[in-house]
Amino acid sequence: MADEQTEKAERESRPSPIDVHVGSRIRLRRTLLGMSQERLGEALGLTFQQVQKYERGVNRVGASRLFDLARVLDVPISFFFDDMPEPLAREYGSGAVRRAVGFAEPQEGFDDDTLHRRETLELVRAYYRITDPAVRKRVFDLIKSLAPIDSPG
Template sequence: MRKTPDAIDRHVGARIRLRRNMLGVSQEKLAEGLGLTFQQVQKYEKGTNRVGASRLQHIAAILDTPINYFFEEAPSPSACAIAHQDDTPTLLLTSKDCLALARAFVSIKDETVQQKVLSLVRALGSGKAAPDALEDWV
């Protein structure tokens, strides 16, 4: 029987990924600094493997952040009892593509263009965007 990752382990892993992506550090580079394989870093980031205290301290040093960073906005103990909580906010903050999209979006200075981009993304996400709706963007 396979055990579901604990909510705190997933949260800590997601924060490791977030910080690593913010700094532009690859999984390979972090793994190298820890003396591990990048696959082990992947397991930490998914929450599949629990990060020990000394290892977390080493990760914090490599990523130049205090240890408490990894526990900010962590689910409460009562929330941890819920096995399948919505991880959408965590996924948004830890996805490399989402971070790139957010950086590009905030670099748009024209508020009208920002609103059009937002409308386009919403339409694409809903699946209701017809191919001709994209003509203004090509």
């Protein structure tokens, strides 16, 4: 009986995989914007330590806070649930449910670590520093033209 209680207490003290995923998406978007934890905290009326806890999944993000995060980080709320690892998505709902609430479908051959690499972050930041929309579109088209063409499925 004591072992069951200990095991339950340990499970409850660990962050939920969903909270960890949402936290990683908060960190990703904040980093892509070049925003510090301090600046995000100020915009939300929080300390940077509270932002850190959200990003690590230690603290659960409530609905109103998620709404505020989406507004400050300029993303739809569904962004925080996009690219959820398939095993986690399967455990918490079917594909139909995921699509209905705005979850992105997993992309084949796309490694989530790509979004966390320094090169990716620098590329995205440089891209958004291009102020002329026409030039930015041409850069986007150039990059797409250099990528391998997907073979028809």
